[in-house]
Amino acid sequence: MTAETSSPPVAAGSLRAEALQKDFRLRSGVTVRTLHAVRGVSLELEPGRTVALVGESGSGKSTIARMFAKLESPTSGRILLDGRPSANRGRGLAAYRRDVQMVFQDPFGSLNPFHSIRHHLERPIRLHHPGLSTAEVRERTEELLERVRLSPAAKFAERRPHELSGGQRQRVAIARALAPGARFIIADEPVSMLDVSIRLGVLNLLAELQRQERLGVLYITHDLATARHFSDEILVMYRGEIVERGPSERVILDPQHVYTKTLLDAAADPDRLGQLRDEVRREAG
Amino acid sequence: MTVLGQAVLTATNVSIDYEVDPPVQAVRGASLTLHRGEILGLAGESGCGKTTLAYGLNRLLKAPAVMTGGEVVFHDASGRDIDVVQLDGEALRAYRWDKVSMVFQGSMNSLNPVMNVRKQLHDVFTTHRKGMPKAAREARSAELLSLVGVDPARLSSFPHELSGGMRQRVMIAMALALDPQVMIMDEPTTALDVVVQRGIVREIMRLRERLGFAVIFITHDLPLLIEISDRIAIMLEGEIVEQGDAASIFGDPRHPYTKRLLQSFPSLRGEGGAFIRTGVTGATAAVAEGGAA
Incomplete structure (x- = not known):
């Protein structure tokens, strides 16, 4: 149902984090203490696979996303793209960014209100493919919009962010991540700020693109239910460490680590209708 | 399986407009019955009017919001019926917080940052229980904190010294202060982490068992509502499109x-x-x- 894309599926490769460590120095008055936000995390993204990183706020999952996006540099450890250490500046960094892109949580904050949707998409295409003609850039922009189902593309391209709903904006954010021809997408809570009834639509779109283009996706979330259905593997983070990892079904249905169990117990589950009330009543005697 | 008690709050055909240009009908002919001691879940997405309706039930609407029609009746434990729409002046003050209290959306950030918890709890009593001796205020404040699972020593803490979950517990303590018969909770746990959220929800249910108040629990998190509510009302574009007990909403939704x-x-x-x-x-x-x- 989606238009044929000009870029063929990319060859196999991987994006790997090796023993990533990030310390923040927190200063309050004269005392300085070190917060170990991420402690020795290793993980690997492969084309056509989605890995979910779950945990509560402050567990370090967004810090990992920021290190992948090169918005934060690791205190130690490294990020390897296709087996080679990734660059932190210059041309190497530009090349890395062509391959690895972010989708942020807040679709209201991640698009510039002064620019049209066209501008948001044409800019990364031009930056990463300087050889393309104006007509080709235009064509590719509209193709991207169609791919994220914002059609008619020509109409959506002229709009500004405030004329779009949250879900539509997040679709633009996904199109923008794909614009340079990214092979890996780091999606940090991509649907948690959207209204519930449109969340699955956006996740479905991401899943479909991931299958069609064999993207490697890191899906960062606190929602265990979508992590289970949307990803192949789940990594559970607690205080900067990955405490459990495994195939999604296994982690959710047969959790091993005590923290995974706590998280699962805390997640709302309509199948447990009335249980909490009965429990509380029993305790009250 | 829940035995419905008597009604404590009945809303009939409530309509609320925002008188802006063009006018917005935020709530259209909503009818709700809240029974004594029950948890009624009110579910809907942003903009559906659920918060506006809650404000209407508590007479907290501010211009340009206007209740254009409908009836809200509070059936007091004393047996007296209170016509909420007609209340004003002292009678309205005696209704709000005393009979129906509210935990607001994002309320854990609505504590006054330059006042300690003690002062903010005492405030409720100096406003609503004039003449209550200081020692009694202090004792009740400490009791309230331990009721919601916060160490009474925290009375001397300032909001920034408390975690988000603790601040939310303090807000619940404040809502409990006057022993209300109804608590309206508007997204009371949305900004909190799941584990903390669970603790708060459990606390609310525990307090309900103990104190017997009824709850209107407003959220977009339908799975949570199904898990904890006795009955659920679903709201869409200002209308309540379906109401029923949690099991049938989950197992046999109609709308x-x-x-x-x-x-x-x-x-x-x-x-x-x-x-x-x-x-x-x-x-x-x-x-x-x-x-x-």
Whole structure:
């Protein structure tokens, strides 16, 4: 149902984090203490696979996303793209960014209100493919919009962010991540700020693109239910460490680590209708 | 399986408009019955009017919001019926917080940052219980904190010294202060982490068992509502489109919007939701349409 894309599926490769460590120095008055936000995390993204990183706020999952996006540099450890250490500046960094892109949580904050949707998409295409003609850039922009189902593309391209709903904006954010021809997408809570009834639509779109283009996706979330259905593997983070990892079904249905169990117990589950009330009543005697 | 008690709050055909240009009908002919001691879940998405309705029940609407029609009656434990819409002056003050209290959306950030917890709790009593001796205020404040699982020593703490979960507990303590018969909780746990959220929800249910107040619990988190509510009302574009006990809303939803809302949440442990990975089904195509609309 989606238009044929000009870029063929990319060859196999991987994006790997090796023993990533990030310390923040927190200063309050004269005392300085070190917060170990991420402690020795290793993980690997492969084309056509989605890995979910779950945990509560402050567990370090967004810090990992920021290190992948090169918005934060690791205190130690490294990020390897296709087996080679990734660059932190210059041309190497530009090349890395062509391959690895972010989708942020807040679709209201991640698009510039002064620019049209066209501008948001044409800019990364031009930056990463300087050889393309104006007509080709235009064509590719509209193709991207169609791919994220914002059609008619020509109409959506002229709009500004405030004329779009949250879900539509997040679709633009996904199109923008794909614009340079990214092979890996780091999606940090991509649907948690959207209204519930449109969340699955956006996740479905991401899943479909991931299958069609064999993207490697890191899906960062606190929602265990979508992590289970949307990803192949789940990594559970607690205080900067990955405490459990495994195939999604296994982690959710047969959790091993005590923290995974706590998280699962805390997640709302309509199948447990009335249980909490009965429990509380029993305790009250 | 829940035995419905007497009604404590009845709203009939409530309509609320925002008198802006053009006028917005935020609530259209909503009717609700809250029974003594029950948890009524009010579910809907942003903009559906659920918060506006809650404000209406508590007479907290501010211009340009105006209640244009309908009746709200509070059936007091004393047996007296109070016509909420007609209240004003002292009678309104005696109704608010005393009979019906509220935990506001994002309320853990609504504590005054330059006042300690003690002063803010005492405030409730100096306003609503004039003449209550200081020692009694202090004793009641400490009691309230321990009731919600916060160490009474925290009375001397300032809001920034408390975690988000603790601040929310303090807000609940404040809402409990005057022993209300109804508590309206507007997204009381939305900004909190799941584990903390669970603790608060459990606390609310425990307090309900002990103190017997009724709760209107407002959220977009339908799975949570199904788990904890006795009855659920689903709101869409200002209207209550379906009402029923939690089990039938979950197991036998009637309204298409209720079905759509339920389908928006993949199942945590069951099968429902596997379509995300396996491809688009008819049901999810409709959801996807909603996203593009």
